[in-house]
Amino acid sequence: MNIEIVYGYTDRQTLLSVDIDENDSIEDAINKSGILQQFDDIDLSVNKVGVFGKISKLTSTLNPGDRIEIYRPLIADPKEVRRRRAAEGKKMKKGGGELEQSEAATK
Numbered sequence: 001m002n003i004e005i006v007y008g009y010t011d012r013q014t015l016l017s018v019d020i021d022e023n024d025s026i027e028d029a030i031n032k033s034g035i036l037q038q039f040d041d042i043d044l045s046v047n048k049v050g051v052f053g054k055i056s057k058l059t060s061t062l063n064p065g066d067r068i069e070i071y072r073p074l075i076a077d078p079k080e081v082r083r084r085r086a087a088e089g090k091k092m093k094k095g096g097g098e099l100e101q102s103e104a105a106t107k
Contacts, residue, residue, distance in 0.1 A: 001064040005033045007042065009072075014038065026051070026068055027058035035070070042070055 005016045018033045036042055048071045050056050
């Protein structure tokens with residue numbers, strides 16, 4: 001059966017089509033694809049994998065046409081980034097400040 005494996009960076013993506021056996025696991029498919037030799041930064045003990053955006057175990061079996069996605073580790077925690085942005089927004093002055101009298105008179 002045929003499946004796809006994808007891995008990407010912000011500037012480039014790789015999509016491989018792989019023929020696998022019916023009972024192959026996600027890990028089997030990744031190994032058969034050769035993608036581990038193309039990208040030395042993929043470490044299956046660190047990188048999470050998923051099928052169509054749903055996190056999956058390496059031991060999970062596949063269906064024809066499935067797309068395995070190998071995820072890169074996050075650089076920053078999204079929750080922490082949102083907290084910092086919110087804190088900065090509270091410090092910033094809202095509304096653009098006061099208009100000078102001459103500007104206010106013309107509006």
